[in-house]
Amino acid sequence: MRQDLINGREDRIIPFAMATDYVAKAVAAGDTATLHVIPATGHVELIAPETAAWAAAKRLILADIGKTQ
Numbered sequence: 001m002r003q004d005l006i007n008g009r010e011d012r013i014i015p016f017a018m019a020t021d022y023v024a025k026a027v028a029a030g031d032t033a034t035l036h037v038i039p040a041t042g043h044v045e046l047i048a049p050e051t052a053a054w055a056a057a058k059r060l061i062l063a064d065i066g067k068t069q
Contacts, residue, residue: 001026003033004064006057008041036060 003026007019019035026033038046038053045053 001031003031004036004060005033006036006038006046006060008043008046008053009037009039010041011043011046013043 003023005019005023007014007016009016011019016037019037023033023035038056041051041053045051046057048054
């Protein structure tokens with residue numbers, strides 16, 4: 001199963017170590033997993049439309065589904 005994860009580097013809800021551990025386990029299980037890290041970003045910023053983190057996340061999502069902004 002292919003998985004793309006987007007995580008804020010300063011996320012306290014889904015800490016960076018949890019995200020990296022998850023990806024390592026997914027890859028070990030035979031999945032294709034990629035972690036995209038947004039620096040200096042917490043959890044909520046990734047979905048708040050007025051933030052630079054959301055703009056970065058949106059670009060990653062659109063690129064993943066083959067669309068451009």
